[in-house]
Amino acid sequence: MIKLIALVPLFPLIGFLINGFFGKKLSKSLSGIIASVSILASFVLSVLIFVELQGSAQKSHIIEAFSWINSGTLHIPFEFLVDPLSSLFLLIITGIGFLIHVYSIGYMHDDEGFSRFFTYLNLFVFFMLLLVLGNNYLIMFVGWEGVGLCSYLLIGFWFKNTAYNNAARKAFVMNRIGDLGFLLGIILIFVTFGSISFNEVFDKAGTVGTSVITAIALLLFIGAMGKSAQIPLYTWLPDAMAGPTPVSALIHAATMVTAGIYMVTRSNIFYSISDVASEVVAITGVVTALFAATIGLLQNDIKKILAYSTVSQLGLMFLGLGVGAYSSAVFHVTTHAFFKALLFLGAGSVIHAMGGEQDIRKMGGLSNHIKITFWTMFIGTIAISGIPPFSGFFSKDEILAHTYEHSPVLWFLGMVTSMLTVFYMCRMLFLTFYGKFRGTHEQEHHLHESPKSMTIPLMVLALLAAAGGLLGLPEFLHLPNWMHHNLESVIKRPDPMTMDHDKELILMGLAVLAAGTVWFFAHMMYRVNKVLPAAKEEQLKPWQKLIYNKYWVDEIYDAVIRKPLDFLSDIFYKFMDIAMIDGIVNGVGSAVKGVGSVVRLAQQGSIGFYVISMVLGVVFIVLLTFLIK
Secondary structure, three states: OHHHOOHHHHHHHHHHHHHHHHHHHOOHHHHHHHHHHHHHHHHHHHHHHHHHHHOOOOOOEEEEEEEEEEEOOEEEEEEEEEOHHHHHHHHHHHHHHHHHHHHHHHHOOOOOOHHHHHHHHHHHHHHHHHHHHEOEHHHHHHHHHHHHHHHHHHHOOOOOOHHHHHHHHHHHHHHHHHHHHHHHHHHHHHHHHOOOEHHHHHHHHHHOOHHHHHHHHHHHHHHHHHHOOOOOOOOHHHHHHHOOHHHHHHHHHHOHHHHHHHHHHHOHHHHHHOHHHHHHHHHHHHHHHHHHHHHHOOOOEHHHHHHHHHHHHHHHHHHHHHOOOHHHHHHHHHHHHHHHHHHHHHHHHHHHHOOOOOEHHHOOOHHHOOHHHHHHHHHHHHHHHOOOOOHHHHHHHHHHHHHHHHOHHHHHHHHHHHHHHHHHHHHHHHHHHOOOOOOOHHHHHHOOOOOHHHHHHHHHHHHHHHHHHHHHOOHHHOOOOHHHHHOOOOOOOOOOOOOOHHHHHHHHHHHHHHHHHHHHHHHHHHHHOOOOOOOOHHHOOHHHHHHHOHHHHHHHHHHHHHHHHHHHHHHHHHHHHHHHHHHHHHHHHHHHHHHHHHHHHHOOOOHHHHHHHHHHHHHHHHHHHHHHO
C-alpha cells in the first residue's frame, strides 16, 4: 500500500478537476458527493498505509514519482516521504477533511457557488497533502504556497462582499511576509548543505556552525509564524472568519495553520542544535498563547472567539516545540483537530439555526432547540478546557509538564493561558445555550436542529474529542505512550522528560484544580448571576475596551506600516512614475513628434528637390568617409 502513496493526494486533485470543469453541469448533491468521496478514498488509503507502516520494521519509506528538476548540481526528484509523522498528518487531514466535506453538503446547500466551494475545498486538501508528503523543502514549499492560495479563495469565497475580500487579501499578504522568510531559509539550506532533501540535510546538520543552524531555524520559523498565526503575523487568522464556517474548521483544525507545526517538527534537528532558536520559538509561542487568550475573553462573535482560541492553542503547540516536546506538540495538534473542528462546525450549526446570526449577545437558551449541537459543543468545550478524561487534558498537560522542566516562568504563563481558555470557552457556551433567548421573535421562530449531514460529523468529532486522549496516555499512569513511541524515529535528538512521578502528579492536580475553579467561576457568573455582555462598547471599562478592540493591533499596523507605505507609494507614483518615467517616455515621444513635424516639411513633391537632396547626401557620405580615413 505504501507504494500507492501518490494516490492519496491524487484523489482530491481528481475531485478538484471534475468539479472545476463540470461542476456547473452537475447537480449540487452529485458535486458534493464527488468531492466528499475523493477525500474518503484518500482517508481509506491513508488508514491502510498507516496500519502497514505500524506493522513494518522500516519506519521511513521514500517513493520517487519522477525526476523533477535537474540543473547543474541541483537535482530535486519529486519524492514522497512516508513515515510516522507524515502518516499521522495524513489521517488528520483526510479524516477531519472528509467530515468537513460531508458537513458542507448540508451547510452550503442553498449557496449559488456550491460546486465552486467544493472545488476549492478539494484543492485545499490536495495542497496540504502535498505539503506533508514531500521529501524535500521545495515540494513542501509548493504545498505551502498552495494552501495559501486556497485560503485566499475560500476566505473571500463570498467575493461580492468587500469586507470579505479585504480579509482574504489580508491573509494573503500576511502569509507572503512569512513565506519570504521560509523561502530564504530554504535557499540558505541549499547553500549550506548543497541539498534540500530532508535526509541529506538532517544527516549533515551537525557538521556546520551553530550560527548557521540558528539562522536557518529562525528563517523557517518566520514562515511558521505567518502560516500558523504567531505574533506579530497572527492578525489575518481572526479575519479569516469571513469565509463559510466549514472553511474556518478546515483552516483551523485540519490544514494550513498546522503546517507551521509540521514544518518545525520535521526540522526538529535544527532547533535541537540551536538553543537560541528554540528559545525564540518557546517565548513567541507562550506570548502569543497568552495574548490571544486575553482577547478571546470579551469577543462576542462566536467564530471570533474560536479564532482567537486557535491562535492561543497554536501558541501552546509552539511552546511545546520550543522546549523540545515535539511529540507532545504533535499530540496537541491531533487532539486540537478533533475538538476545534467540532467547535467550529458546532458554531456553524448554531449560526445555521440562528439564520446567520453570530453574536452570542443575541443568543441564549439554544440547548432546548438544538440539543445535538449543544451536547457536542459541550463535549468540545470540556475537551479544550483540559478537563480529564477528555482529549485536551492529556495533550496540554504533557506540554505544560515539559515546559515546567524547561522554565517555571513559561509554565506559569502557560497555566494562566489555560485558565483563560476555560473562562472564555465557558462564557461562549453559557451565553449561547443557557438562559433566556435574547434574539428577535423571527430568529426564535427559525430555530431548528441542523440536518443529519451536519449533525453526524458533529457526533463523530465529539467522540474523537472525548476519547482522543487515549492516543497518548501519560507515562505516569504506567501505560504506553503511543504518540511518543510512534514519533521516535522522526525526532532526531529527543529530550525525554525526567520529572519524578510525584511532581508530575502535583502539576496535573494543579491543572485540573485550576480548570475546575475557573469553570465554577464562569458558571456562577453567567448561569447563576446571569451576567450579560455589554450591549454597546461605550458601556465597557477602559481595560475592557482595550481587550474588546484587540489592543488596537490592527490600527497600530495600519498607522505604523500601511499608511507610511501608502504615503511613500503616493510619492513614488507622482515623482517616479509620472514625473520621471512617464516624463522620459512622453518626452521622447514628444521629441520624435517635433522632429517629425520639421522633417515632414521636406516632403514637397518636387522631384528636383529630391535629386539635389540625394546628391548632397552622397557628397556628405563621401566626405565623411574621407575624413574618417
